[in-house]
Amino acid sequence: MFKAYAASAAKNELKPFEYEPGPLAENEVQVKVETCGICHSDLSMLNDDWGMSQFPLVPGHEVIGIVESTGEQVKHLKPGQRVGVGWFSNSCMSCEWCVGGDHNLCGTTEGIIVGRHGGFADRVRIDATWAIPIPDGVNPESAGPLMCGGITVFNPILQFDVKPTYRVGVIGIGGLGHMALKFLDAYGCEVTAFSSSANKEEEAKSFGADHFVNSSDSNSLKNIAESLDFIISTVNVQLDWPAYINVLRPKGRLHIVGAVLEPIPVPVFPLLLGQKSVSASPLGSPNSMEIMLQFAARHQIEPVVETFPMDKVNDAMEKLKSGKPRYRLVLKN
Numbered sequence: 001m002f003k004a005y006a007a008s009a010a011k012n013e014l015k016p017f018e019y020e021p022g023p024l025a026e027n028e029v030q031v032k033v034e035t036c037g038i039c040h041s042d043l044s045m046l047n048d049d050w051g052m053s054q055f056p057l058v059p060g061h062e063v064i065g066i067v068e069s070t071g072e073q074v075k076h077l078k079p080g081q082r083v084g085v086g087w088f089s090n091s092c093m094s095c096e097w098c099v100g101g102d103h104n105l106c107g108t109t110e111g112i113i114v115g116r117h118g119g120f121a122d123r124v125r126i127d128a129t130w131a132i133p134i135p136d137g138v139n140p141e142s143a144g145p146l147m148c149g150g151i152t153v154f155n156p157i158l159q160f161d162v163k164p165t166y167r168v169g170v171i172g173i174g175g176l177g178h179m180a181l182k183f184l185d186a187y188g189c190e191v192t193a194f195s196s197s198a199n200k201e202e203e204a205k206s207f208g209a210d211h212f213v214n215s216s217d218s219n220s221l222k223n224i225a226e227s228l229d230f231i232i233s234t235v236n237v238q239l240d241w242p243a244y245i246n247v248l249r250p251k252g253r254l255h256i257v258g259a260v261l262e263p264i265p266v267p268v269f270p271l272l273l274g275q276k277s278v279s280a281s282p283l284g285s286p287n288s289m290e291i292m293l294q295f296a297a298r299h300q301i302e303p304v305v306e307t308f309p310m311d312k313v314n315d316a317m318e319k320l321k322s323g324k325p326r327y328r329l330v331l332k333n
Contacts (some may be wrong), residue, residue: 001018001019001020002018002019002020002021002117002121002122002123002124003016003017003018003121003122003123004016004017004018004019004058004117004120004121004122005017005058005120005121005310005313006055006056006057006058006117006120007046007055007056007057007059008055008056009055010046010047010048010053010055011046011047011048012046013314014046014059014120014313014314014317017056017058019117021123021125024069024070024071024125025071025125026071026072026073026074027071027073027074027127027128027129028070028071028074028125028126028127028128029067029068029069029070029071029074029077029083029125029126029128029131030067030068030069030070030123030124030125031063031065031066031067031068031083031085031123031124031125031126031131032065032066032067032068032122032123033060033063033064033065033119033121033122033123033124033333034064034065034066034082034140034332034333035063035064035065035140035141035143035144035307035330035331035332035333036060036062036063036064036118036119036120036121036144036310036330036331037062037144037145037147037148037149037303037305037328037329037330037331038059038060038062038316038317038320038328038329038330038331039061039062039145039148039149039175040175040236040320041061041087041148041259042059042060042061042113042118042120042317042320043317043320043321044259045057045059045113045114046059046317052114053114054114054115057113057117058113058117058118058119058120058121059113059118059119059120060112060113060118060119060120060121060124060331061085061086061087061111061112061113061118061119061147061148062085062086062119062144062145062146062147062148062149062330063084063085063086063112063118063119063124063144063147064082064083064084064085064134064140064143064144064147065082065083065085065119065123065124066080066081066082066083067079067080067081067082067083067131068123070128071128073128074128076128077128077131077133081133082133082134082140083131083132083133083134084131084132084133084134084143084144084146084147084289084293085112085119085124085126085130085131085132085147086112086130086132086147086148086151086283086289087111087112087147087148087283088103088104088109088110088111088112088130088283089110089111089112089116089125089126089127089130090109090110090126090127090129090130091103091104091106091108091109091110091127091129091130092106092107092108093129095107095108101285101287102285103129103130103285103286104155104282104283104284104285104288105282110127112124112126120310120313120331122333129286130286132147132286132289132290132293133290133293134293135293135294135297136297137296137297137298137300138293138296138297138302139302141305141307141330141332142302142303142304142305142328142330143293143296143302143303144305144328144330145175145179145303145305145328145330146179146292146293146296146302146303147289148283149175149176149179149303149328150179150183150292150296150303151283151284151288151289151292152176152234152257152281152282152283152284153170153176153177153179153180153183153232153234153257154179154183154284154288154291154292154295155281155283155284155288155292156230156232156255156257156281157183157184157187158284158288158291159281160230160253160255160279162184162187162189162229162230163189163229164187164188164189165188165189166189166190166229166230167189167190167191167192167227167228167229167230167249168184168189168190168191168192168228168229168230168231168232169191169192169193169194169213169228169230169231169232169244169247170184170191170192170193170194170209170231170232170234171194171195171215171231171232171233171234171235171239171244172194172195172233172234172235172258173193173194173195173197173200173203173204173207173209174234174235174327175234175303175325175327175328176234176257176258177193177195177234177235178203178204178207178303178304178327179301179303179327180232180234181193181204181207181208181209182207182208182301183292183295183301184208185207185208185209186208186295186299186301190210190211191208191209191210191211192209192210192211192212192213192224192228193205193207193209193211193212193213194213194215195212195213195214195215196214196215196216198214198216200212201214203326215239218240218243221240221243221244221246221247222243222246224247225246225247226246226247226248226249226250226274227247227249228247228248228249228252229248229249229251229252229253230252230253230255231244231247231248231252231253231254231255232255232257233254233255233256233257233258234257234258235258235260236258236259236260236261237258237260238260238262238264241254241264241265241266241278242265242266242267242270245266245267245270245271245276245278246270248274248276249274250274250275250276251274251275251276252274252276252277253276253277253278253279254276254277254278254279255278255279255280255281256278256279256280257280257281264278266278303327303328304326304327304328305327305328305329305330306319306325306326306328306329306330307329307330307331307332308329308330308331308332309331309332310331310332310333312331313331316329316331
């Protein structure tokens with residue numbers, strides 16, 4: 001029996017829960033959970049904000065753990081090996097996207113907490129392709145958030161060939177944004193942090209920002225018009241999108257990774273005249289995740305985390321709801 005923490009209905013408290021996982025499939029690995037990060041998506045699933053939650057629900061999709069057993073067809077992972085697990089737990093492995101290495105774009109990807117049980121537990125099962133080896137040099141105590149928040153902001157760097165000479169902006173200096181600053185600084189970019197909280201300037205610069213812009217001041221965006229090559233927005237709220245498009249240089253890109261629920265109004269003429277783009281992306285493929293972890297190990301990049309024992313999961317969730325984490329929360333078995 002796997003031991004976990006589950007909610008019986010939307011917005012309910014998480015309570016001890018046990019379930020029988022059934023036989024280990026030939027393509028699966030069983031992972032003993034060491035730590036599991038808490039992401040805002042876990043809260044969204046608990047609240048059924050997206051209308052796809054099934055209860056009882058065991059959240060948790062930022063797992064670091066040790067492989068306990070492997071299915072008969074699994075050759076690249078061995079018991080005792082440390083791996084990381086993110087939002088995706090399976091994909092078809094045969095469509096053009098999986099075959100081409102873009103598994104995260106597969107039309108039948110399976111979310112580890114969508115219709116199945118996640119990492120607020122002592123163990124999880126996952127397709128072996130999505131269990132990513134953790135290299136030496138990556139701190140397992142803080143690495144969980146890399147498996148979702150980290151890859152969410154790292155993947156665009158790969159997908160859009162962000163160059164070390166680029167001037168890049170990061171909107172929102174929170175759980176995702178602080179990791180984006182660290183990655184881009186190590187990548188060699190000149191980085192501008194945008195935040196409506198002026199008190200985050202010192203921290204933003206400690207994470208690697210070269211410049212800080214208080215986005216609550218409308219003139220601050222006008223003062224840096226046509227200065228950035230690439231902007232990553234990590235927030236899930238409506239912003240003055242035309243103002244940020246105006247900050248882009250010709251051929252610049254505004255890339256959105258925050259799950260903004262409302263339609264985004266985008267003026268076409270600034271895009272046409274400057275050959276600018278607006279885009280978005282979902283997490284990353286297993287290969288992109290491996291590259292990110294190797295990059296993090298080489299540059300000693302790790303998220304800033306606060307750790308809670310697994311049995312204090314409700315305390316951790318309350319802290320997330322309050323908006324007080326600086327910057328990621330991690331549960332530890």
